[in-house]
Amino acid sequence: MAQIEYQGRRIALAPGETVLDGLLGAGIAAPHSCRAGHCRTCIARAVDAPPPDGSQTGLKDAWRELGLFLTCCAIPTHDMCVAAIDDLGLEIAATVIDVTRIAHDVMRVRLTTDAPFEHRGGQFVALVRHDGLSRSYSTANVPSRDAFVELHVREVANGAMSGWIARQLQAGERVRLRGPDGECFYLPGRPEQNLLLVGTGTGIAPLYSILQEALRHGHRGRILLLQGAVEERGLYLVEELEALAREHPTIEYVRCLLRGEARPGIEVGSIDAILRTRAPSLVGWRAFLCGHPELVFDLRRKAFLAGISLKDVHADAFVMKSPPVAAPESAGRS
Amino acid sequence: MSSLYERLGGEPAVSTAVEIFYRKMLTDDRVARFFDDVDMDGQIAKQKGFLTMVLGGPNHYTGKDMRAGHAPLVARGLNDSHVDVVIEHLGSTLIELGATPAQVAEVAALANSVRDDVLNRPSAPARA
Numbered sequence: 001m002a003q004i005e006y007q008g009r010r011i012a013l014a015p016g017e018t019v020l021d022g023l024l025g026a027g028i029a030a031p032h033s034c035r036a037g038h039c040r041t042c043i044a045r046a047v048d049a050p051p052p053d054g055s056q057t058g059l060k061d062a063w064r065e066l067g068l069f070l071t072c073c074a075i076p077t078h079d080m081c082v083a084a085i086d087d088l089g090l091e092i093a094a095t096v097i098d099v100t101r102i103a104h105d106v107m108r109v110r111l112t113t114d115a116p117f118e119h120r121g122g123q124f125v126a127l128v129r130h131d132g133l134s135r136s137y138s139t140a141n142v143p144s145r146d147a148f149v150e151l152h153v154r155e156v157a158n159g160a161m162s163g164w165i166a167r168q169l170q171a172g173e174r175v176r177l178r179g180p181d182g183e184c185f186y187l188p189g190r191p192e193q194n195l196l197l198v199g200t201g202t203g204i205a206p207l208y209s210i211l212q213e214a215l216r217h218g219h220r221g222r223i224l225l226l227q228g229a230v231e232e233r234g235l236y237l238v239e240e241l242e243a244l245a246r247e248h249p250t251i252e253y254v255r256c257l258l259r260g261e262a263r264p265g266i267e268v269g270s271i272d273a274i275l276r277t278r279a280p281s282l283v284g285w286r287a288f289l290c291g292h293p294e295l296v297f298d299l300r301r302k303a304f305l306a307g308i309s310l311k312d313v314h315a316d317a318f319v320m321k322s323p324p325v326a327a328p329e330s331a332g333r334s
Numbered sequence: 335m336s337s338l339y340e341r342l343g344g345e346p347a348v349s350t351a352v353e354i355f356y357r358k359m360l361t362d363d364r365v366a367r368f369f370d371d372v373d374m375d376g377q378i379a380k381q382k383g384f385l386t387m388v389l390g391g392p393n394h395y396t397g398k399d400m401r402a403g404h405a406p407l408v409a410r411g412l413n414d415s416h417v418d419v420v421i422e423h424l425g426s427t428l429i430e431l432g433a434t435p436a437q438v439a440e441v442a443a444l445a446n447s448v449r450d451d452v453l454n455r456p457s458a459p460a461r462a
Contacts (some may be wrong), residue, residue, distance in 0.1 A: 035394045038383035040376070057345055058382070297372045305357055310378055311349075 002076040007084070013075075019044070019055075019082060020071035030071065037073040044071050047081040060311045062183040065120075091128060091178045092117050097148055099169050103236030106202060107153045107166050108140075117177060119143055120185035121209030122288070124316065127151065127161070128176040135161040138290065138316065139180070140205035142212045149177065152205035184288055184316040186213040194221045196279065196287040196308075198271060198299055200228040203291025203318060204237050210288055211241075215248055223248075224279055228256045228271045228295070254278065271295065272302050283307035286314075293317035338437055339391030342428075348389065351427050352382045358423040365419045368407055388424065388444045400451035408454045417452060421445050 003012050004022055013022040020042050023030035032042040037057060051069030059068060068085065094117075097110040109127075119125065121143050128134040141150035155166045184206050195214060199207045204227055211225065225245075229235045235255055242265070245253040254274065255266045262268045279285070285308050289296045296317040304310055339348065356378055359365055371377055380403070387393040404412060424445060425438040433441075450457045 033399070034383050036383070036386070036392045038379060038386055038393065040379045058349055293372075300374060301360065304353075304374065305360060309353060310374055 003079045004076060005079070005081040016075060018072055019052075019074040019076060019080075023071065023082075032072055035072045037070050040070065042071040043068055043085055045069075045083045045085055047083050049078060049080050051080075052076045060183065061187050061189075062185065062314060065187055066183070091176045094149070094175055094177050096169060096171055096173045096175065098171050099165065101166075102152070104233065105155045106236050107155060107162070109137075109151045109153055109165060109169065110141075111149045111151070111175070111177065112147065113149060113177060117149060117180075119149075119180035121213045122185040122206035122290075122316075123180035123182045124184075124206070125149070125151070125177045125179035125181070128178055129161065129164070130174070133161055133164075134178065136179075136181075138182075138184070138202065138206035138209075140208050142209055142216065144213060144216055150205075152202045154202045182316055184210065184290060184314045186210045186217065186219075188217040190221075190286070191217070191219050192221045193219075193312075194279075194282075194285045195219065195223045196275070196282065196285050196289075196303070197223065197225045198228065198275070198287070198289050198291075198295075199226075200271075200291030200295055201234070201318070203296075203316070204241075206290050206316060207288060208237060208240065211244065211251070215244070220250065223251045224275075225251060225253045226256050226271055226275060226278075227253070228291070229258075231257055231259045232266070252278070272299060275299070275302075276306075279306075281307050286312040288314045288316075290316045291318055293319055337390030338433070338440060339386060339389035341437075342389065342431060342433065344391070347431065348382060348385050348391065351431055352378055352385050354430060355385065355423055355427040356381055358427065359420070362419060362423065365416050368410065368412065368416065385424075387448075388441050390444070397448070397451040400448050401454050404452045405454055412453065414449070414453065417445075417449050 001012055001015060003010050004019055006023060006028065009026065011022050011026045020030055020032050030042065033039040046067040046069055051067060052074045055069040055074035056064045092113050092115055094111040094113045097112055100108045102108045119139060121139060121141065124136045124138045126134045126136045137151040137153055139149055140152050141148060153162050153165050156162045197207045197211060207225065211223065214223065225241065227235060227241070238255070241253050245251040253265065256271045256274045257266060257268050260266065260268055267274050282303050287303050287308055289299050296315050300313050300315050303313060360369055369377060383393060383395065387395050421442050425442060428438050428441060
Protein backbone atom coordinates (compact mmCIF):
# COMPACT_ATOMS: atom_id res chain seq x y z
CA MET A 1 0.00 0.00 0.00
CA ALA A 2 1.49 3.33 -1.04
CA GLN A 3 1.94 6.24 1.29
CA ILE A 4 2.22 9.89 0.40
CA GLU A 5 3.99 12.56 2.34
CA TYR A 6 2.46 16.03 2.20
CA GLN A 7 3.55 19.02 4.28
CA GLY A 8 5.17 16.76 6.84
CA ARG A 9 2.21 14.38 7.17
CA ARG A 10 2.20 10.78 6.03
CA ILE A 11 -1.02 9.56 4.52
CA ALA A 12 -1.71 5.92 3.65
CA LEU A 13 -3.69 5.39 0.47
CA ALA A 14 -6.16 2.57 -0.05
CA PRO A 15 -5.41 0.40 -3.09
CA GLY A 16 -6.51 2.27 -6.19
CA GLU A 17 -7.02 5.51 -4.30
CA THR A 18 -5.89 8.75 -5.95
CA VAL A 19 -3.56 11.23 -4.31
CA LEU A 20 -6.39 13.78 -4.31
CA ASP A 21 -8.79 11.42 -2.53
CA GLY A 22 -6.05 10.58 -0.04
CA LEU A 23 -5.46 14.25 0.74
CA LEU A 24 -9.16 15.03 1.03
CA GLY A 25 -9.73 11.92 3.15
CA ALA A 26 -7.05 13.12 5.53
CA GLY A 27 -8.90 16.39 5.97
CA ILE A 28 -6.56 18.45 3.81
CA ALA A 29 -8.36 21.10 1.75
CA ALA A 30 -6.54 20.18 -1.45
CA PRO A 31 -7.72 22.29 -4.40
CA HIS A 32 -9.71 20.37 -7.01
CA SER A 33 -12.61 20.74 -9.38
CA CYS A 34 -13.32 18.39 -12.30
CA ARG A 35 -11.70 15.24 -10.84
CA ALA A 36 -11.20 13.97 -14.37
CA GLY A 37 -7.85 15.41 -15.39
CA HIS A 38 -8.96 18.46 -17.37
CA CYS A 39 -9.27 21.54 -15.22
CA ARG A 40 -5.80 21.27 -13.62
CA THR A 41 -7.06 22.82 -10.38
CA CYS A 42 -5.61 19.87 -8.44
CA ILE A 43 -2.09 20.15 -9.84
CA ALA A 44 0.77 19.38 -7.45
CA ARG A 45 4.43 18.52 -7.62
CA ALA A 46 6.12 15.17 -7.13
CA VAL A 47 9.23 15.91 -5.15
CA ASP A 48 11.31 12.76 -5.02
CA ALA A 49 10.06 10.39 -7.70
CA PRO A 50 8.32 10.53 -11.06
CA PRO A 51 4.55 10.98 -10.75
CA PRO A 52 2.32 7.93 -11.31
CA ASP A 53 1.53 6.84 -14.86
CA GLY A 54 -1.30 8.75 -16.49
CA SER A 55 -1.19 11.66 -14.06
CA GLN A 56 0.65 13.99 -16.47
CA THR A 57 -1.51 13.45 -19.55
CA GLY A 58 -2.07 16.66 -21.45
CA LEU A 59 0.41 18.75 -19.43
CA LYS A 60 3.08 20.92 -21.03
CA ASP A 61 6.47 19.25 -21.41
CA ALA A 62 8.02 21.85 -19.12
CA TRP A 63 5.48 21.07 -16.40
CA ARG A 64 6.10 17.34 -16.75
CA GLU A 65 9.82 17.98 -16.44
CA LEU A 66 9.18 19.85 -13.20
CA GLY A 67 7.32 16.84 -11.79
CA LEU A 68 3.93 18.53 -11.88
CA PHE A 69 1.01 16.12 -12.02
CA LEU A 70 -2.74 15.95 -11.57
CA THR A 71 -3.57 14.53 -8.16
CA CYS A 72 -7.07 13.51 -9.30
CA CYS A 73 -5.60 11.02 -11.79
CA ALA A 74 -2.61 9.88 -9.73
CA ILE A 75 -2.75 6.41 -8.26
CA PRO A 76 0.70 5.83 -6.75
CA THR A 77 2.20 2.37 -6.71
CA HIS A 78 5.12 3.52 -4.56
CA ASP A 79 5.55 5.92 -1.69
CA MET A 80 5.95 9.50 -2.86
CA CYS A 81 6.41 12.97 -1.50
CA VAL A 82 3.89 15.54 -2.79
CA ALA A 83 4.21 19.31 -2.59
CA ALA A 84 1.70 22.05 -3.32
CA ILE A 85 2.87 23.99 -6.37
CA ASP A 86 3.20 27.25 -4.47
CA ASP A 87 5.70 25.58 -2.14
CA LEU A 88 8.91 27.01 -3.52
CA GLY A 89 11.98 24.94 -2.92
CA LEU A 90 14.18 25.43 0.08
CA GLU A 91 16.26 28.48 0.74
CA ILE A 92 19.93 28.05 0.19
CA ALA A 93 22.73 30.29 1.40
CA ALA A 94 24.90 31.99 -1.20
CA THR A 95 27.88 34.32 -1.42
CA VAL A 96 28.12 37.21 -3.85
CA ILE A 97 31.01 36.75 -6.32
CA ASP A 98 30.68 40.17 -7.95
CA VAL A 99 28.29 42.97 -8.76
CA THR A 100 28.83 44.69 -12.11
CA ARG A 101 26.92 47.43 -13.87
CA ILE A 102 26.30 46.05 -17.38
CA ALA A 103 23.90 48.75 -18.58
CA HIS A 104 22.93 52.19 -17.37
CA ASP A 105 20.10 50.64 -15.36
CA VAL A 106 21.06 46.95 -15.05
CA MET A 107 23.33 45.30 -12.52
CA ARG A 108 24.71 41.81 -12.98
CA VAL A 109 24.99 39.85 -9.72
CA ARG A 110 26.87 36.57 -9.71
CA LEU A 111 26.63 34.24 -6.75
CA THR A 112 27.97 30.94 -5.61
CA THR A 113 25.72 28.75 -3.49
CA ASP A 114 26.86 26.77 -0.44
CA ALA A 115 25.33 23.59 -1.86
CA PRO A 116 24.47 22.72 -5.45
CA PHE A 117 21.43 24.76 -6.45
CA GLU A 118 19.47 22.72 -8.92
CA HIS A 119 17.74 24.93 -11.44
CA ARG A 120 17.15 25.22 -15.15
CA GLY A 121 18.51 28.16 -17.07
CA GLY A 122 15.93 30.93 -17.29
CA GLN A 123 13.93 29.93 -14.22
CA PHE A 124 13.58 32.63 -11.63
CA VAL A 125 14.70 32.68 -8.02
CA ALA A 126 13.99 34.90 -5.06
CA LEU A 127 17.03 36.73 -3.74
CA VAL A 128 16.62 37.10 0.03
CA ARG A 129 18.50 39.76 1.98
CA HIS A 130 19.65 39.29 5.59
CA ASP A 131 16.61 41.19 6.87
CA GLY A 132 14.19 39.04 4.89
CA LEU A 133 13.51 41.47 2.04
CA SER A 134 13.17 39.40 -1.11
CA ARG A 135 12.67 39.97 -4.83
CA SER A 136 12.53 37.56 -7.73
CA TYR A 137 15.00 37.64 -10.59
CA SER A 138 15.49 35.41 -13.60
CA THR A 139 18.66 33.39 -13.94
CA ALA A 140 20.89 34.34 -16.87
CA ASN A 141 23.61 31.74 -16.36
CA VAL A 142 23.87 28.42 -18.16
CA PRO A 143 23.51 25.73 -15.47
CA SER A 144 24.97 22.99 -17.65
CA ARG A 145 28.18 25.04 -17.91
CA ASP A 146 28.43 27.54 -15.07
CA ALA A 147 29.20 26.88 -11.44
CA PHE A 148 27.63 30.21 -10.47
CA VAL A 149 24.16 31.77 -10.54
CA GLU A 150 23.84 34.99 -12.53
CA LEU A 151 21.01 37.48 -12.03
CA HIS A 152 20.29 40.70 -13.91
CA VAL A 153 18.73 43.36 -11.74
CA ARG A 154 17.10 46.42 -13.20
CA GLU A 155 17.59 49.43 -10.98
CA VAL A 156 14.14 50.78 -10.16
CA ALA A 157 13.53 54.29 -8.86
CA ASN A 158 13.22 54.02 -5.05
CA GLY A 159 13.60 50.27 -5.29
CA ALA A 160 14.46 48.88 -1.87
CA MET A 161 16.23 45.82 -3.17
CA SER A 162 17.55 47.05 -6.50
CA GLY A 163 18.84 50.27 -4.91
CA TRP A 164 20.65 48.26 -2.26
CA ILE A 165 22.15 46.00 -4.91
CA ALA A 166 23.26 48.94 -7.03
CA ARG A 167 24.77 50.98 -4.22
CA GLN A 168 25.76 48.67 -1.37
CA LEU A 169 25.96 45.02 -2.32
CA GLN A 170 29.55 43.84 -2.59
CA ALA A 171 31.53 40.71 -3.26
CA GLY A 172 31.60 38.40 -0.27
CA GLU A 173 28.19 39.41 1.07
CA ARG A 174 26.01 36.54 2.30
CA VAL A 175 22.46 36.27 0.97
CA ARG A 176 19.98 33.45 0.37
CA LEU A 177 18.31 32.15 -2.77
CA ARG A 178 14.84 30.62 -2.71
CA GLY A 179 13.35 28.60 -5.54
CA PRO A 180 13.74 28.00 -8.38
CA ASP A 181 10.40 28.60 -10.04
CA GLY A 182 8.92 29.15 -13.47
CA GLU A 183 8.45 27.23 -16.69
CA CYS A 184 10.65 29.38 -18.92
CA PHE A 185 13.54 27.07 -19.72
CA TYR A 186 14.83 25.03 -22.62
CA LEU A 187 13.90 21.39 -22.66
CA PRO A 188 16.14 19.27 -24.89
CA GLY A 189 14.35 17.44 -27.66
CA ARG A 190 12.73 18.40 -30.94
CA PRO A 191 16.01 20.06 -32.08
CA GLU A 192 14.55 20.96 -35.49
CA GLN A 193 11.74 23.03 -34.00
CA ASN A 194 11.80 26.76 -34.70
CA LEU A 195 12.26 28.87 -31.58
CA LEU A 196 10.85 32.32 -30.93
CA LEU A 197 12.50 34.28 -28.12
CA VAL A 198 11.02 37.68 -27.25
CA GLY A 199 12.22 39.78 -24.36
CA THR A 200 12.01 43.34 -23.09
CA GLY A 201 14.12 44.89 -20.35
CA THR A 202 15.81 42.27 -18.20
CA GLY A 203 13.50 39.73 -19.86
CA ILE A 204 16.52 39.22 -22.07
CA ALA A 205 18.34 37.62 -19.11
CA PRO A 206 16.42 34.33 -19.07
CA LEU A 207 16.45 34.30 -22.87
CA TYR A 208 20.24 34.60 -22.89
CA SER A 209 20.35 31.48 -20.75
CA ILE A 210 17.71 29.63 -22.78
CA LEU A 211 19.45 30.52 -26.03
CA GLN A 212 22.79 29.16 -24.86
CA GLU A 213 21.23 26.02 -23.41
CA ALA A 214 19.50 25.40 -26.75
CA LEU A 215 22.78 25.80 -28.65
CA ARG A 216 24.64 23.56 -26.21
CA HIS A 217 22.03 20.88 -26.82
CA GLY A 218 22.59 21.16 -30.55
CA HIS A 219 19.35 22.90 -31.42
CA ARG A 220 19.23 23.08 -35.22
CA GLY A 221 15.97 24.90 -35.95
CA ARG A 222 15.69 28.56 -36.74
CA ILE A 223 15.97 30.81 -33.69
CA LEU A 224 14.24 34.17 -33.97
CA LEU A 225 15.37 36.42 -31.12
CA LEU A 226 13.52 39.72 -30.73
CA GLN A 227 14.79 42.16 -28.12
CA GLY A 228 12.39 45.02 -27.56
CA ALA A 229 12.88 48.45 -26.04
CA VAL A 230 11.37 51.88 -26.36
CA GLU A 231 14.66 53.28 -27.63
CA GLU A 232 18.19 52.03 -28.15
CA ARG A 233 19.31 53.13 -24.70
CA GLY A 234 16.98 50.50 -23.21
CA LEU A 235 18.88 47.62 -24.82
CA TYR A 236 21.70 45.76 -23.14
CA LEU A 237 23.66 42.55 -23.65
CA VAL A 238 23.76 43.48 -27.33
CA GLU A 239 27.42 42.61 -27.95
CA GLU A 240 27.04 39.19 -26.36
CA LEU A 241 23.93 38.42 -28.38
CA GLU A 242 25.49 39.68 -31.61
CA ALA A 243 28.52 37.47 -30.97
CA LEU A 244 26.27 34.44 -30.54
CA ALA A 245 24.38 35.30 -33.71
CA ARG A 246 27.64 35.63 -35.69
CA GLU A 247 28.77 32.25 -34.44
CA HIS A 248 25.46 30.49 -35.11
CA PRO A 249 23.79 31.20 -38.45
CA THR A 250 20.47 29.72 -37.21
CA ILE A 251 20.06 32.77 -34.95
CA GLU A 252 18.21 35.75 -36.32
CA TYR A 253 18.74 38.53 -33.77
CA VAL A 254 16.60 41.62 -34.22
CA ARG A 255 16.43 44.58 -31.91
CA CYS A 256 12.95 46.13 -32.03
CA LEU A 257 12.61 49.77 -31.07
CA LEU A 258 9.52 51.90 -30.78
CA ARG A 259 11.59 55.03 -31.46
CA GLY A 260 14.80 55.45 -33.42
CA GLU A 261 16.23 54.70 -36.81
CA ALA A 262 16.27 51.35 -38.52
CA ARG A 263 19.63 49.95 -39.55
CA PRO A 264 20.96 46.43 -40.00
CA GLY A 265 19.99 44.50 -36.87
CA ILE A 266 17.57 47.19 -35.70
CA GLU A 267 13.95 47.57 -36.77
CA VAL A 268 11.51 50.23 -35.69
CA GLY A 269 7.91 49.30 -34.94
CA SER A 270 5.86 47.20 -32.59
CA ILE A 271 7.30 43.80 -31.76
CA ASP A 272 4.21 42.00 -32.96
CA ALA A 273 4.32 43.77 -36.33
CA ILE A 274 8.00 42.89 -36.71
CA LEU A 275 7.23 39.32 -35.68
CA ARG A 276 4.42 39.04 -38.24
CA THR A 277 6.82 40.12 -40.99
CA ARG A 278 9.60 37.77 -39.94
CA ALA A 279 7.39 34.80 -39.11
CA PRO A 280 3.85 35.08 -40.48
CA SER A 281 2.94 31.58 -39.30
CA LEU A 282 4.02 30.10 -35.98
CA VAL A 283 2.58 26.63 -36.54
CA GLY A 284 4.93 24.14 -34.89
CA TRP A 285 7.10 26.76 -33.17
CA ARG A 286 8.17 26.91 -29.54
CA ALA A 287 8.14 30.35 -27.91
CA PHE A 288 9.67 31.98 -24.84
CA LEU A 289 8.19 35.37 -23.94
CA CYS A 290 9.75 37.32 -21.08
CA GLY A 291 9.38 40.83 -19.77
CA HIS A 292 6.67 43.45 -19.58
CA PRO A 293 3.40 41.71 -18.63
CA GLU A 294 1.12 43.46 -21.11
CA LEU A 295 3.48 42.67 -23.94
CA VAL A 296 3.90 39.07 -22.84
CA PHE A 297 0.14 38.48 -22.57
CA ASP A 298 -0.57 40.25 -25.84
CA LEU A 299 2.13 38.35 -27.72
CA ARG A 300 1.06 35.03 -26.30
CA ARG A 301 -2.43 35.58 -27.60
CA LYS A 302 -1.17 36.72 -30.99
CA ALA A 303 1.29 33.83 -31.23
CA PHE A 304 -1.52 31.41 -30.43
CA LEU A 305 -3.70 32.95 -33.14
CA ALA A 306 -0.71 32.67 -35.52
CA GLY A 307 -0.83 28.92 -35.01
CA ILE A 308 1.47 28.07 -32.11
CA SER A 309 0.19 25.49 -29.64
CA LEU A 310 -0.27 26.90 -26.14
CA LYS A 311 1.70 23.92 -24.85
CA ASP A 312 4.70 25.35 -26.69
CA VAL A 313 4.41 28.85 -25.25
CA HIS A 314 6.52 29.60 -22.19
CA ALA A 315 5.71 32.98 -20.78
CA ASP A 316 7.28 34.81 -17.90
CA ALA A 317 5.57 38.09 -17.18
CA PHE A 318 7.64 40.32 -14.94
CA VAL A 319 4.82 41.50 -12.75
CA MET A 320 5.56 44.59 -10.70
CA LYS A 321 5.29 44.08 -6.99
CA SER A 322 2.56 46.38 -5.76
CA PRO A 323 4.09 49.31 -3.94
CA PRO A 324 4.10 48.62 -0.19
CA VAL A 325 3.90 52.24 0.89
CA ALA A 326 4.84 55.14 -1.34
CA ALA A 327 7.97 53.59 -2.76
CA PRO A 328 7.38 51.70 -5.99
CA GLU A 329 9.48 48.59 -6.17
CA SER A 330 9.62 46.09 -8.93
CA ALA A 331 9.48 42.39 -8.30
CA GLY A 332 12.90 42.67 -9.84
CA ARG A 333 12.14 40.95 -13.05
CA SER A 334 10.93 44.13 -14.71
CA MET B 335 -21.21 1.84 -28.75
CA SER B 336 -18.05 3.74 -27.86
CA SER B 337 -18.32 7.46 -27.15
CA LEU B 338 -17.52 10.04 -29.78
CA TYR B 339 -14.62 10.99 -27.51
CA GLU B 340 -13.08 7.57 -28.10
CA ARG B 341 -14.01 7.43 -31.77
CA LEU B 342 -12.32 10.77 -32.47
CA GLY B 343 -9.11 9.63 -30.75
CA GLY B 344 -9.44 10.38 -27.03
CA GLU B 345 -7.32 12.86 -25.12
CA PRO B 346 -4.81 13.75 -27.87
CA ALA B 347 -7.62 14.50 -30.31
CA VAL B 348 -9.39 16.68 -27.78
CA SER B 349 -6.12 18.54 -27.12
CA THR B 350 -5.97 19.36 -30.82
CA ALA B 351 -9.65 20.19 -31.01
CA VAL B 352 -9.60 22.55 -28.06
CA GLU B 353 -6.93 24.77 -29.62
CA ILE B 354 -8.84 25.02 -32.90
CA PHE B 355 -12.02 25.77 -30.97
CA TYR B 356 -10.34 28.35 -28.71
CA ARG B 357 -8.87 30.20 -31.73
CA LYS B 358 -12.34 30.44 -33.22
CA MET B 359 -13.74 31.84 -29.98
CA LEU B 360 -10.94 34.39 -29.57
CA THR B 361 -11.38 35.72 -33.08
CA ASP B 362 -15.19 35.91 -33.02
CA ASP B 363 -16.29 39.37 -31.90
CA ARG B 364 -19.60 37.99 -30.73
CA VAL B 365 -17.92 36.06 -27.88
CA ALA B 366 -14.27 37.15 -27.66
CA ARG B 367 -14.94 39.50 -24.75
CA PHE B 368 -15.72 36.52 -22.52
CA PHE B 369 -12.20 35.24 -23.14
CA ASP B 370 -10.13 38.31 -22.29
CA ASP B 371 -8.65 36.71 -19.17
CA VAL B 372 -4.85 36.55 -19.27
CA ASP B 373 -4.88 33.02 -17.90
CA MET B 374 -4.98 31.31 -21.29
CA ASP B 375 -3.71 28.02 -19.88
CA GLY B 376 -6.56 28.02 -17.39
CA GLN B 377 -9.12 28.88 -20.04
CA ILE B 378 -7.98 26.16 -22.37
CA ALA B 379 -8.10 23.66 -19.50
CA LYS B 380 -11.74 24.60 -18.85
CA GLN B 381 -12.62 24.33 -22.52
CA LYS B 382 -10.94 20.96 -22.69
CA GLY B 383 -13.14 19.84 -19.84
CA PHE B 384 -16.17 21.12 -21.73
CA LEU B 385 -15.20 19.42 -24.99
CA THR B 386 -14.49 16.17 -23.19
CA MET B 387 -17.90 16.32 -21.59
CA VAL B 388 -19.88 17.04 -24.74
CA LEU B 389 -17.97 14.30 -26.57
CA GLY B 390 -18.96 11.82 -23.88
CA GLY B 391 -15.47 11.41 -22.45
CA PRO B 392 -14.55 10.94 -18.81
CA ASN B 393 -15.78 13.80 -16.67
CA HIS B 394 -17.49 14.45 -13.39
CA TYR B 395 -19.07 17.78 -14.09
CA THR B 396 -22.40 18.35 -12.43
CA GLY B 397 -25.07 20.88 -13.20
CA LYS B 398 -23.98 22.66 -10.04
CA ASP B 399 -20.40 22.96 -11.37
CA MET B 400 -21.72 24.35 -14.64
CA ARG B 401 -23.81 26.95 -12.83
CA ALA B 402 -21.04 28.04 -10.51
CA GLY B 403 -18.44 28.15 -13.30
CA HIS B 404 -20.55 30.31 -15.60
CA ALA B 405 -22.25 32.58 -13.08
CA PRO B 406 -19.63 35.35 -13.49
CA LEU B 407 -20.09 35.21 -17.26
CA VAL B 408 -23.88 35.36 -16.95
CA ALA B 409 -23.37 38.45 -14.80
CA ARG B 410 -21.40 39.89 -17.72
CA GLY B 411 -24.21 39.25 -20.17
CA LEU B 412 -23.81 35.66 -21.31
CA ASN B 413 -27.05 34.57 -23.01
CA ASP B 414 -28.52 32.10 -25.49
CA SER B 415 -26.94 33.84 -28.48
CA HIS B 416 -23.48 33.16 -27.06
CA VAL B 417 -24.28 29.54 -26.37
CA ASP B 418 -25.39 29.30 -30.00
CA VAL B 419 -22.00 30.66 -31.10
CA VAL B 420 -20.22 28.09 -28.94
CA ILE B 421 -22.23 25.29 -30.49
CA GLU B 422 -21.59 26.68 -33.98
CA HIS B 423 -17.80 26.73 -33.45
CA LEU B 424 -17.89 23.38 -31.74
CA GLY B 425 -19.55 21.95 -34.85
CA SER B 426 -17.13 23.48 -37.33
CA THR B 427 -14.16 22.35 -35.19
CA LEU B 428 -15.41 18.78 -35.21
CA ILE B 429 -16.07 18.90 -38.97
CA GLU B 430 -12.44 20.03 -39.45
CA LEU B 431 -11.35 17.01 -37.47
CA GLY B 432 -13.38 14.66 -39.63
CA ALA B 433 -16.61 14.26 -37.69
CA THR B 434 -19.80 13.60 -39.61
CA PRO B 435 -22.83 15.93 -39.50
CA ALA B 436 -24.69 13.26 -37.54
CA GLN B 437 -21.95 13.20 -34.94
CA VAL B 438 -21.96 17.00 -34.76
CA ALA B 439 -25.70 16.90 -34.12
CA GLU B 440 -25.10 14.38 -31.33
CA VAL B 441 -22.58 16.71 -29.70
CA ALA B 442 -24.80 19.75 -30.15
CA ALA B 443 -27.59 17.88 -28.37
CA LEU B 444 -25.28 17.14 -25.44
CA ALA B 445 -24.13 20.76 -25.33
CA ASN B 446 -27.75 21.93 -25.41
CA SER B 447 -28.57 19.66 -22.50
CA VAL B 448 -26.46 21.86 -20.21
CA ARG B 449 -27.67 25.16 -21.65
CA ASP B 450 -29.93 25.99 -18.72
CA ASP B 451 -27.19 25.18 -16.22
CA VAL B 452 -24.67 27.30 -18.13
CA LEU B 453 -27.09 30.23 -18.27
CA ASN B 454 -28.06 29.77 -14.62
CA ARG B 455 -31.79 29.51 -15.13
CA PRO B 456 -34.34 26.93 -14.02
CA SER B 457 -34.28 23.76 -16.10
CA ALA B 458 -36.72 24.01 -18.97
CA PRO B 459 -38.25 21.18 -20.98
CA ALA B 460 -35.80 19.81 -23.56
CA ARG B 461 -35.27 22.28 -26.39
CA ALA B 462 -36.05 21.34 -29.94
